[in-house]
Amino acid sequence: MSDRGCGECTLCCKLMGVPELKKPSAKWCASCDQGKGCTIYDERPQSCRNFQCFWLMDENFPEEFRPDRIHALAAFNDTPDSCVLHVDPAKPRAISSPEVNALTDALLKSYKRVFVMCGKESAMLQA
Numbered sequence: 273m274s275d276r277g278c279g280e281c282t283l284c285c286k287l288m289g290v291p292e293l294k295k296p297s298a299k300w301c302a303s304c305d306q307g308k309g310c311t312i313y314d315e316r317p318q319s320c321r322n323f324q325c326f327w328l329m330d331e332n333f334p335e336e337f338r339p340d341r342i343h344a345l346a347a348f349n350d351t352p353d354s355c356v357l358h359v360d361p362a363k364p365r366a367i368s369s370p371e372v373n374a375l376t377d378a379l380l381k382s383y384k385r386v387f388v389m390c391g392k393e394s395a396m397l398q399a
């Protein structure tokens with residue numbers, strides 16, 4: 273458990289798809305006040321209620337790795353031996369930043385495979 277809060281981060285409201293809203297991944301949700309929060313918070317869909325990125329869940333991830341700061345977020349995948357690193361396609365160079373490289377290395381210590389998604393681009397990294 274973590275006592276963290278999202279603060280000014282709203283990056284999952286861009287990078288994650290929301291089936292209930294037919295919101296595609298990598299596009300801002302129309303209900304997001306960017307950098308502030310959800311404008312329909314009390315009525316937000318269940319998938320939004322359920323979602324937490326790894327940074328929010330685990331205080332072992334450094335504070336400076338908050339997703340809006342590194343332009344990337346890590347989250348569970350459908351299979352327990354892999355996870356997904358979603359990179360903001362507006363900041364493609366973030367893929368090779370020291371912070372994202374360090375995050376990827378940390379993820380590969382816990383997961384056999386890390387799927388990296390950046391807009392229409394994707395790659396699979398293996399431990």
Ligand code: SF4
Pocket residue numbers: 277278281282283284285323324325326327328338339340345
């Ligand atoms: S990406 Fe993580 S820290 Fe940022 S708003 Fe979503 S859950 Fe919160």
Ligand code: SF4
Pocket residue numbers: 284285286290301302303304305309310311312313316317320
């Ligand atoms: S409904 Fe709210 S929490 Fe869900 S993606 Fe849109 S802005 Fe984010």
